[in-house]
Each structure stands twice: as structure tokens, then as C-alpha cells.
Amino acid sequence: MSPVNFVYLAAVLFAIGAATVLLRRNAIMAFMGVELMLNAANLTLVAFSRMVGGIEGQIMAFFVMVVAAAEVVVGLAIIIAVSRARQSISLDEPSELKG
Amino acid sequence: MTYNVPEIAWAPLVPIIVVLVAGAVGVLLEAFMRNVALRRVVQLQLSVATLVLALFAIVWQWVAIGGDGVVVLRSMIYLDRQALAWQFLLVVFAIGGVLLFADRNREGEDAFTPLASVAPGSPDETVARAKGLAVTEAFPLAMLATGGMMLFASVNDLLFLFVALELFSLPLYILVALSRRRRLLSQEASLKYFLLGAFSSAIFLFGAALVYGAAETTGMRELLGLYVPERQTLLLLGLFMVVVGLLFKIGAVPFHFWVPDAYQGAPSPVTAFMAAATKAAAVAALARLSYLVLFRFAWELDWVIWTVAIASVIFGTVLAIVQTDVKRMLAYSSVAHAGFILVGFAGFSPLALSALPFYLLTYGVATLGAFAVITQVRELTPDGAAGAEATRLGQWAGLGKRHPVLAGLMSLFLLSFAGIPLTAGFVGKFVVFRAAVEQGAWPLVVVAVLASAAAAFFYLRLVVLMYFTDAPDDASPRVEVRPTGIGRGVAIAAGVIVLVLGVLPAGALNLADEAGVLLSPPVVTGG
Amino acid sequence: MVSPLLFWFVAFVTVIPALSLLFARKPVHVAAAVVLVMVGLAVAYVALEAPFLGAVQIIVYTGAVMMLFLFVLMLVGVDKTESLKETITGQRWVALTLAVGLGALVISVVSRLPLSVNEQPVVGEPAEVASWLFGDYVLVVEVLGFVLISAALGALVLTHVPRLYPKRTQAEVHAARIAAGANPVNQAFPGVYARHNALDAPALDPEGNPIESSVSRVLKVRGQTIDGSEFKGDTQARRRELGAKEDDQ
Numbered sequence: 001m002s003p004v005n006f007v008y009l010a011a012v013l014f015a016i017g018a019a020t021v022l023l024r025r026n027a028i029m030a031f032m033g034v035e036l037m038l039n040a041a042n043l044t045l046v047a048f049s050r051m052v053g054g055i056e057g058q059i060m061a062f063f064v065m066v067v068a069a070a071e072v073v074v075g076l077a078i079i080i081a082v083s084r085a086r087q088s089i090s091l092d093e094p095s096e097l098k099g
Numbered sequence: 100m101t102y103n104v105p106e107i108a109w110a111p112l113v114p115i116i117v118v119l120v121a122g123a124v125g126v127l128l129e130a131f132m133r134n135v136a137l138r139r140v141v142q143l144q145l146s147v148a149t150l151v152l153a154l155f156a157i158v159w160q161w162v163a164i165g166g167d168g169v170v171v172l173r174s175m176i177y178l179d180r181q182a183l184a185w186q187f188l189l190v191v192f193a194i195g196g197v198l199l200f201a202d203r204n205r206e207g208e209d210a211f212t213p214l215a216s217v218a219p220g221s222p223d224e225t226v227a228r229a230k231g232l233a234v235t236e237a238f239p240l241a242m243l244a245t246g247g248m249m250l251f252a253s254v255n256d257l258l259f260l261f262v263a264l265e266l267f268s269l270p271l272y273i274l275v276a277l278s279r280r281r282r283l284l285s286q287e288a289s290l291k292y293f294l295l296g297a298f299s300s301a302i303f304l305f306g307a308a309l310v311y312g313a314a315e316t317t318g319m320r321e322l323l324g325l326y327v328p329e330r331q332t333l334l335l336l337g338l339f340m341v342v343v344g345l346l347f348k349i350g351a352v353p354f355h356f357w358v359p360d361a362y363q364g365a366p367s368p369v370t371a372f373m374a375a376a377t378k379a380a381a382v383a384a385l386a387r388l389s390y391l392v393l394f395r396f397a398w399e400l401d402w403v404i405w406t407v408a409i410a411s412v413i414f415g416t417v418l419a420i421v422q423t424d425v426k427r428m429l430a431y432s433s434v435a436h437a438g439f440i441l442v443g444f445a446g447f448s449p450l451a452l453s454a455l456p457f458y459l460l461t462y463g464v465a466t467l468g469a470f471a472v473i474t475q476v477r478e479l480t481p482d483g484a485a486g487a488e489a490t491r492l493g494q495w496a497g498l499g500k501r502h503p504v505l506a507g508l509m510s511l512f513l514l515s516f517a518g519i520p521l522t523a524g525f526v527g528k529f530v531v532f533r534a535a536v537e538q539g540a541w542p543l544v545v546v547a548v549l550a551s552a553a554a555a556f557f558y559l560r561l562v563v564l565m566y567f568t569d570a571p572d573d574a575s576p577r578v579e580v581r582p583t584g585i586g587r588g589v590a591i592a593a594g595v596i597v598l599v600l601g602v603l604p605a606g607a608l609n610l611a612d613e614a615g616v617l618l619s620p621p622v623v624t625g626g
Numbered sequence: 627m628v629s630p631l632l633f634w635f636v637a638f639v640t641v642i643p644a645l646s647l648l649f650a651r652k653p654v655h656v657a658a659a660v661v662l663v664m665v666g667l668a669v670a671y672v673a674l675e676a677p678f679l680g681a682v683q684i685i686v687y688t689g690a691v692m693m694l695f696l697f698v699l700m701l702v703g704v705d706k707t708e709s710l711k712e713t714i715t716g717q718r719w720v721a722l723t724l725a726v727g728l729g730a731l732v733i734s735v736v737s738r739l740p741l742s743v744n745e746q747p748v749v750g751e752p753a754e755v756a757s758w759l760f761g762d763y764v765l766v767v768e769v770l771g772f773v774l775i776s777a778a779l780g781a782l783v784l785t786h787v788p789r790l791y792p793k794r795t796q797a798e799v800h801a802a803r804i805a806a807g808a809n810p811v812n813q814a815f816p817g818v819y820a821r822h823n824a825l826d827a828p829a830l831d832p833e834g835n836p837i838e839s840s841v842s843r844v845l846k847v848r849g850q851t852i853d854g855s856e857f858k859g860d861t862q863a864r865r866r867e868l869g870a871k872e873d874d875q
Contacts, residue, residue, distance in 0.1 A: 002628075004736065006628075006633070006674065007312065008733050010308075012729055012733075015725045015726055017301070018298075019724075019725035020648055021294070022721035028702075029647065031294065031297070032656060033647055039667055041307075042308075042683075043671075044309065046670070046674050049311075050674040050743070050747055053743075053745075055754060057311055058679050059758045059763055060317070061671075063763075063770060065683070065686050065687070066770050068686075070265065070773045070774055070776075070777035076695070077273075077780060077783075078273075078276060078293050080784070080785055081276060081286055086283065101757065102761060105764050107764075122776075129779075175762060175765055217787060223787070243775065247772070256766075259765070266776065269780055277783070312739075330739060332735050336732065
């Protein structure tokens with residue numbers, strides 16, 4: 001079975017992640033959706049890397065993991081700061097920001 | 100397995116290294132200096148000194164590398180005058196931003212909360228204020244963000260671009276949440292900015308992964324020489340997603356949702372820095388990508404640029420007209436400016452490479468100046484101390500009579516945004532539109548010019564409000580200008596630059612022309 | 627080449643748990659499901675000749691990132707469920723169409739690629755990865771250092787609370803308690819009885835009345851206490867009962 005199937009799988013996961021970000025109102029859930037999208041990108045990189053036969057894509061996926069970990073730290077810090085201020089983390093709560 | 104020691108030309112990287120190392124040193128200062136007041140002063144001096152040093156380093160490299168540019172590290176970074184021009188802009192904006200960060204009013208308050216980790220308005224926050232705490236970490240965060248942006252404007256590899264994108268975004272997400280007043284709003288803005296930013300960078304990354312799949316490389320210059328007909332569609336799809344990620348950072352419609360909230364919620368100095376610098380960095384990356392890779396897809400991508408440019412110009416203008424808050428108005432005006440910037444990309448005219456840095460310079464300086472003014476217009480608390488910033492439009496009525504200099508500066512910046520002749524904004528718009536017209540994109544330019552005429556309405560409305568309307572006597576809370584040393588200095592400096600660039604643009608335009616070349620690509624045999 | 631069985635296994639343990647992101651109500655369930663997705667992806671990496679990356683995936687994602695998510699979920703309140711009602715009408719369908727369209731577009735474009743798979747791929751062993759990391763990508767590694775610095779600094783700024791009040795010694799704490807008129811000795815522990823030994827029952831004072839303060843306030847609020855009266859027997863009657871038994875012997 002060709003590694004290209006993993007690219008299809010990655011596309012499915014990416015779509016699920018994107019839909020999560022667009023649909024979920026809970027900040028943590030939306031954030032997990034973003035993580036899924038990054039992972040889908042990683043799977044794409046690794047699968048293409050396998051097809052090419054080199055490991056450049058793997059190196060890139062490794063960098064993405066490091067960046068994603070940093071992003072998680074910052075994101076969760078923001079979520080904690082917000083939830084300390086108010087005991088709710090819904091994106092649609094009565095908002096002080098009105099457009 | 101073979102390991103080849105990479106050959107790196109370090110000298111052209113000096114400006115970036117200086118800024119990033121200063122950020123790291125700033126972190127160490129946070130750890131080892133206990134005295135908050137002293138730490139704040141040292142951080143400010145360190146940041147400004149380093150940024151000025153970086154400016155000199157950029158000028159030195161500008162002279163040293165000449166017109167052709169230098170290969171710093173194979174396929175990763177190629178430095179040319181285009182990159183150095185953007186770095187120069189970013190450092191200038193960072194100097195303005197960092198100075199505003201340190202700005203304090205008569206009560207000794209800066210724009211940042213004394214302690215970001217306690218709940219807004221809690222007793223703990225009051226204690227922290229009484230103890231004189233300050234978030235001096237804002238300085239190293241700004242330095243790291245600046246370094247990230249300078250990289251973002253210079254790197255050649257899409258994955259490196261992603262890393263640089265995160266390097267400048269992460270500190271900005273934090274900085275947005277640190278407002279002294281209305282911090283709940285500030286944190287909410289930060290959360291929104293973060294989620295949408297992370298979402299867009301994920302799209303960017305997936306695009307980069309698809310490009311890798313299509314081309315087996317993510318280096319822009321390597322993509323340039325590559326042509327495999329059956330893989331073009333995938334390459335195009337990947338590049339499209341990469342462009343979406345960049346358009347998000349530029350703040351163009353329909354990727355502008357974060358702009359008004361982040362601009363309004365963030366402390367004004369952060370808004371000033373973010374508005375000027377993020378846009379410049381993102382445009383720099385988009386320009387590099389466009390002129391190395393995208394121009395080959397001009398036929399497929401032109402309609403995207405046209406649609407986004409027209410949508411941004413129109414939505415930005417219309418929504419700015421209905422705003423009642425000065426910061427939100429400037430936010431929507433920045434969306435409209437994103438549209439004007441994209442007009443320059445229509446048809447990928449070679450002129451745009453020199454027009455865009457100039458445009459962003461005029462826009463960024465005026466933005467810094469405008470927000471420097473905004474930080475000084477304050478609501479007064481009942482006991483006469485400076486309170487929150489007065490950002491409702493009505494509160495600005497009559498300011499021109501009481502504070503002619505400040506109101507005059509603000510008017511100058513607004514006129515520059517509107518693109519009135521003799522201001523920098525006019526020249527900026529002119530060069531960008533000329534680039535588009537040269538490629539036959541005149542319908543787009545007509546739309547943009549009409550929109551700028553409409554946009555002039557809401558800029559002038561504020562000018563009229565300041566000069567020809569009397570402040571209501573019973574206004575509550577009372578609004579007063581609380582001039583601050585640094586704030587006024589930054590506003591005046593920005594005003595001078597806006598005037599000089601508007602009246603005598605020749606020198607800057609010549610420099611911009613010299614910057615209008617990317618390092619000529621290596622000859623690649625088609626793959 | 628990858629075994630089809632392995633592929634379908636990976637697809638199964640990634641897609642189905644991932645769907646919980648869209649349909650599950652409790653964030654904790656979602657986090658647990660995403661952990662499974664991450665493990666599935668690690669298996670995929672190993673199958674795609676990237677053993678090092680597979681290990682890193684397990685360590686970084688399941689070990690660190692998702693655990694961090696779970697910690698934060700616990701911190702901000704686990705028992706919060708989210709209503710799945712949409713706030714802007716039609717938003718759900720627009721979002722779903724966009725996401726599904728994007729996925730379908732990628733799949734259709736990729737499926738038209740000429741498929742060529744290298745038969746002798748380089749295996750992503752640690753040494754091989756290292757030679758790349760410190761080769762042409764070395765500058766990226768260095769920049770990543772700064773990314774990590776800014777992340778750590780940012781998290782500290784937003785969450786670290788320095789000592790705002792002077793540290794109080796135990797003696798000072800005690801003096802303050804006495805000054806406030808509090809009971810100088812320990813409060814009574816909750817009830818320990820022959821027939822019932824748990825936190826939900828109050829202790830009895832020497833007269834046999836329940837001591838209200840000996841039960842946790844939280845349990846009281848939740849209504850999960852018993853008042854202890856059933857353990858307050860008639861002492862005299864009980865004694866007589868016991869005495870009677872002794873008499874019998």
C-alpha cells in the first residue's frame with residue numbers, strides 16, 4: 001500500500017481539525033483542533049518524505065513538533081489567565097469586545 | 100550517513116543576531132535583577148541601544164553586500180537589499196514601539212498591568228501596583244518578536260518561514276494580554292488573536308507540507324527553477340494555503356477577524372508596534388514569495404489578489420466609517436490599508452518591490468504616531484488623575500482648541516492615512532498604485548482610489564471633530580490630554596518623518612529603488 | 627511499502643477518536659481521544675521509516691502536550707460541558723462545507739499525482755536526523771531556541787504570581803488565629819464510629835450532639851452529609867442493653 005494513503009488520511013484529519021476550530025466555542029477544544037491540524041501537516045510531511053525517500057520532511061516535522069509545543073505553552077497560559085479572570089472559557093460568553 | 104559542516108556567512112546575520120541576543124539577555128536581566136525600577140530602566144536602555152546598533156549593522160550590511168545579495172546558508176537564507184530594507188523598517192518600528200512601552204504618565208503609570216498573572220481588578224493586583232511591580236518582560240518579548248519579524252522578512256525556506264512566524268507571533272499574543280486598564284478585554288483579545296493566529300499558521304504549515312510534496316523542497320528559490328507539469332496543481336494548492344496564512348497576518352478580508360479586537364484590546368503601545376511591524380513583516384514575506392514563486396502562477400492567483408484587495412479596501416472603509424471608537428476605527432482603516440498594499444501585488448509589477456517598503460514605511464510611521472497620540476488622550480478620574488484612554492470618538496471633540504500641537508500631529512497622521520498630498524501617505528499610495536497601473540490593473544486602482552476618497556471622510560471627520568466641535572461642558576468623565584515626554588517625542592518624530600517623506604520623498608524613494616531587487620536566483624535546470 | 631492492515635489500523639485509531647472533537651461534549655473525553663490520535667500517528671511515523679519521529683511524537687505529544695491539556699482542563703474545571711447549540715445560524719453548515727471541501731480538494735489533487743515511491747528510503751534514525759539538524763537546518767534549530775525562550779517567558783508572565791505578601795511564620799499564623807477569636811486547638815475530626823467511618827458524618831461532642839464544624843463545608847454544600855443523629859443512641863438504654871447481656875451470662 002502506497003504511503004500516499006497517509007496523505008489522504010492527513011487531509012481527513014486536517015479537515016476535522018479545521019471544522020473543530022470553526023465550530024467549537026470552547027477555547028480548549030478549538031485549540032485541540034489546531035493541534036490536530038498541525039499533526040495532520042506533520043503526517044503529510046512524513047508521508048511525502050517517505051515517498052521521496054529522503055528525511056527532509058521528517059526534519060521539518062520535528063521542527064513543527066517543537067514549535068507546536070511552544071505554542072501549546074503560550075496558548076494554555078493565555079487560557080489559564082482568562083479563566084482566572086472569569087470562570088468560563090467560552091468564546092461566545094457575553095463579550096466585552098463587540099464588533 | 101554523511102555530515103557536512105554547513106557553511107554560514109555570519110556577517111549578514113549580525114542585525115538579527117544582535118536583536119535576538121538582546122532579547123535573551125533581557126530574559127536573564129529579568130531573572131537576576133530584583134529592583135523593578137532599575138530593571139525597567141536597564142531593559143529600556145538595553146533594548147533601544149541594541150536596536151540602534153542593529154540599525155547601524157543593517158546600514159553596514161547594506162553597503163557591504165552591494166546590489167547582488169549574499170547566500171547566507173544554502174537554501175535557507177539569502178540576504179539582499181530587499182531583506183535589509185525590510186529589516187530597517189522593522190527596527191525603526193521596534194524603536195518607536197519600545198519607547199512607547201516605556202512611556203509613563205505623571206502618575207508614573209505605563210500602559211501595562213503591574214502583574215499579569217493575577218485576576219484583573221483583584222486585591223492582589225492592587226497590592227502589586229502598590230509595591231511598584233511592572234511587567235518589564237515586555238521589553239525582551241518585543242525584542243524577540245522584532246528578531247522573529249526580521250527573520251520572517253529574510254528567510255527563503257517555507258518551513259523556516261513558519262518557525263520565524265511563530266517566533267514573532269508568540270510574544271505578540273502575550274503582549275496583547277497585558278493591558279493596564281480593561282484587562283479582561285485585553286485578555287479576551289489575546290485569546291482570540293491566539294486562536295485565529297494558531298489556526299492560520301496551521302493552514303500555512305499544511306500548505307508548506309503540500310508544497311514539499313509537490314516539489315520535494317520548500318526553498319522558495321529552489322521552487323523557482325522547478326517545473327513538473329503534473330505536479331503544478333498540488334504546488335498551486337500548497338502555495339495558496341501559504342498565501343492565506345500570510346494574508347491573515349497582513350489582516351486582509353476575509354482573514355481580518357482578529358484585527359479590530361486585537362487592536363482595541365491590546366495596550367496602545369503594543370497596538371502601535373504590532374500594527375506597524377506585523378504588517379510590514381508579513382508584506383515582506385509575501386513580496387519575497389510573490390517575486391520568487393507566485394509570479395509564475397500570475398494567471399491562477401491574480402484573481403485572488405484582486406478579490407482580496409477589493410474586499411479589504413471596501414469592507415475596511417465601510418466598517419471604519421461606522422466605528423465610534425478611535426482604536427477600532429484605525430483597526431478597520433488598517434484592513435483597508437491591507438487592501439491598498441495588495442493592490443501593489445496585482446500583476447506582480449517589478450516596481451512593487453521598491454514601492455511596498457516605502458508604503459509600509461509611511462503607513463507604519465503614521466500608525467506609530469497616531470497611537471502615540473492616543474496614549475496621551477485620557478479620561479480624568481474624579482480626583483483629577485489620568486484614567487483610561489479616551490477612545491470614544493465624541494471624547495475627542497474640541498481637542499484641537501485646547502492642544503493644538505497634539506491635535507495637529509494627529510491630523511497630520513490621519514491625512515497621511517487618507518493619502519492627502521504633501522504627506523507621506525500620498526507618496527506611498529502613489530508609488531503602489533503606479534506599480535499596479537503599470538501592469539494594467541487600473542480597474543483595481545480606480546476602486547482603490549475611490550475607496551481612499553471615501554476613507555478620507557472618516558479621517559477628516561475626526562479632524563473636524565477635534566478642531567470645529569466644542570467639547571460638551573458636562574462631559575463625564577472629563578477628557579484631557581496628559582502629555583508624556585516619550586509619547587510626545589515619538590509623535591513629533593513620526594510627524595516630522597511623515598512630513599519629510601511627503602514633501603521630499605526623493606531620497607527615500609531612491610533607497611527604496613535600490614532595495615527593489617531580490618538576490619538573482621541561481622540558474623537551475625528544469626526538473 | 628506499508629502493510630494495508632497497518633494503514634487501516636492507523637486510520638481507525640486516528641479518525642474515529644478525532645471525530646470526538648466535533649461530537650463529544652466533555653473536553654476531558656476529547657483530550658483522552660486526542661491522546662489516542664497521537665499514538666496512532668506515532669505508529670504511522672514508524673511505519674513510514676521515521677522511528678525517531680515516532681518516539682518524539684509519543685514523548686512530546688502524548689507525554690507532554692496532551693498531559694498539559696489535561697492539567698489545564700482539570701485546573702479550569704472538568705465538569706463543564708459545552709452546549710453544541712450554534713450561536714450564528716448557518717455557521718455550522720458553512721464551516722462544515724469549508725472544512726470538508728478543503729479536505730476533498732486536497733485528496734482529489736493529491737490523487738492525480740504520479741505515484742512514485744522510493745524503494746530504498748533513508749530511515750530516520752537518530753544519527754541520521756542529527757546530521758540533518760546540524761547541517762543545513764542548524765540555523766532553524768538555533769531560532770527554535772529563541773521560540774522556546776519566548777514561550778517560557780510568555781507563560782511565566784501570564785501565570786507566575788510572585789510573593790505579594792510577606793511570608794508568615796507558623797507562630798504568626800497562630801497568633802492571628804487567636805486574635806481573630808478562632809479556636810486555638812484543632813477542630814474535631816469528622817465522625818469515627820463503629821458502624822460508620824467516613825468524612826460525611828460529623829463527630830459527636832461528649833454529650834452526644836453532632837459537631838457541625840467537623841464536616842467539610844464542601845460536602846455540606848453538595849448535600850452529601852449525614853447528620854449523625856442515627857449514631858446518637860440513647861446512652862442509658864444502650865447501657866442497660868449491654869448490662870442485660872452481661873446479666874444473661
